[in-house]
Amino acid sequence: MQRLKGIGVSSGIVAGRAVVLIQRAQALRYHIPPHKVDHELARLEESRARSRAQLVEIQERLSRRRPELSSLFDAQLLMLDDPMLLPRAATIVREQRVNAEWAVQQVFREFGAVFEEVADPYLRERQGDVADLVGRVHMNLRTHAATPRDMLKELDESSVLIADELTPSLAAQVDWTKVRGFATDAGSRTYHTAILARSLDVPAVVGLHNASEQVQAGQVVVVDGSRSELLIDPTADELARAAQHTEDRRPAMHDAERRRPASTADGVPIKLDANIEFPDDLAAARYAGAEGIGLYRSEFLVTSGADDFRDENRQYEIYRRMLEGMAPGVVTVRTFDVDEEQLASRLANRPFAAGWEPEEPRASRQGLRGLRLSLARPDLFRVQLRALLRAAKHGHLRIMCPFVSSVEQLREARAMVAHAACDLTRRGETVTHVPVGVMIEIPAAAYTADLLAREVDFFTIGTNDLIQYCLAVDRADERVSRLYEPLHPAILRMILMVRRAARRRRIPVSLCGEMASDPAVLTLLVGLGLTEFSMTPGAIPVAKQVLSELRSDELRALARRVLKLATIDDIERVLLAALGRLTLIKGVTS
Ligand code: PEP
Ligand code: MG
Secondary structure (H helix, E strand, C coil): CEEEECEEEECCEEEEEEEEECCCCCCCCCECCHHHHHHHHHHHHHHHHHHHHHHHHHHHHHHHHCHHHHHHHHHHHHHHCCCCCHHHHHHHHHHHCECHHHHHHHHHHHHHHHHHHCCCHHHHHHHHHHHHHHHHHHHHHCCCCCCHHHHHHHCCCCEEEEECCCCHHHHCCCCHHHEEEEEECCCHHHHHHHHHHHHHCCCEEECCCCHHHHCCCCCEEEEECCCCEEEECCCHHHHHHHHHHHHHCCHHHHHHHHHCCEECCCCCEEEEEEEECCHHHHHHHHHHCCCCEEEEECCHHHHCCCCCCCCHHHHHHHHHHHHHHHCCCEEEEECCCCEHHHHHHHHCCCCCCCCCCCCCCCCCCCCCEHHHHHHHCHHHHHHHHHHHHHHHHHCEEEEEECCCCCHHHHHHHHHHHHHHHHHHHHCCCCCCCCCEEEEECCHHHHHCHHHHHCCCCEEEECHHHHHHHHCCCCCCCCCCHHHCCCCCHHHHHHHHHHHHHHHHCCCCEEECCHHHHCHHHHHHHHHCCCCEEEECHHHHHHHHHHHHCCCHHHHHHHHHHHHCCCCHHHHHHHHHHHHHHCCCCCCCCC
């Protein structure tokens, strides 16, 4: 048996047969006769076009399922057009008369040399994106044009994936229902893949250096995410330990474990809800042990195009099924958070009597969006509110308004709820009281949280937007996205301010941004006094486990210390050091 040490990024132990995936292309060099140079250039161009189409497809798929991760591929799409990459490879093909694979490899080496000189760790990390992209271009240069999905066809339910590097784009194409666990040679560069592993609840070890060379395809291996190890040809005892662990995680036992409400080690209850995009995600939320749905992004009814979102009965049926499916848990439905362009594109192909069109197409996500757009389209808003109020009889519903920046908007929204209730009463339907809350995701809302708190039933802090608007950083803009920092002191102070405003008025406050899915950050948020969160379902079991090991008084002391720090680096260092001392389960914060 061989034991390789790495960094556990997702806990759990699994045994399985290795499927080995080497992404780093070992390109061969060969000369091209002059009359074949054009053909070689055409291959390169074709590969670029195919790579672009694949990246766009992945991005679209992710933006439906994991919108917060879809911008991961913006950098690669930009790089496809960078003159230093593929046009430079074309020059090498032309001047040196070599095959396209070799030229691409050369360019990557040149890039690598430049990146090595860069001091900025963020920019150095971009090398991972270049490597990912080069791997893709290489793959598409193959005449049979195999995709990773084809390459991964040999996966079955007993597979453990061993790769030199599991880049986000490859991870997005893996059928995770068929992968028991994974291990990679590379480490920190695949941080986003580590997030995916945790959210998928798949044991994973990274940073193993040369596992992909040591493991033969088909060999039996054990991935131990808790001990940060990969065992090759494990002993019978190790196999039995893995089997026992899998047994312990068997649904029957695991279910009870998962259903247990979350609390800190000293018994402070923490409410963990799920963020979902599609009604079908309810099963995943329940499976993960969510108490309720803290954020249902109802706008997917608009953007997915699956149903006619203007049909009150269709909406009513969807909300009703969701409330019944989650009972007795609370379901918080966020009213449509679309912008005018998304709405216009969904209405474009349909006969539409009101004749409303945006003046001109605008891509801005800062304009007429969320509640602002709902108020500009009372006809659509009222349909949604009626459907929601009708469904409310079938469970515990809360209505949440997105993108609120003033008390006036909130009052208008409340008036719309009252009008919708009148519509129903006129129809002879009984109307139950439904709490109405707002998302705090625009700095103006955070700064006026004390005023808003007097007029709403609950707050939900949406840090995904709050961070970008507070720090003036568009996450989609690669040039500034490294400034997108959940641990920026301004963000922590704003969260504290909103939490205090809510507590003073005794209204519930939760946080549903992606930052809560990171267990290290979550513990800090608990230290800041938050006790309700909503997150991607896969993150809930890990969050429960981490919280159960930590005392709330220690977390409060940690938050007090962190609030005095001036830089993100210091905050990160103190946070991780403190959590290490608090004997957090290994691997979760690495
Ligand atoms: C947020 O802004 O934090 C949020 C949860 O909403 P979304 O990511 O859908 O904008
Ligand atoms: Mg938002």
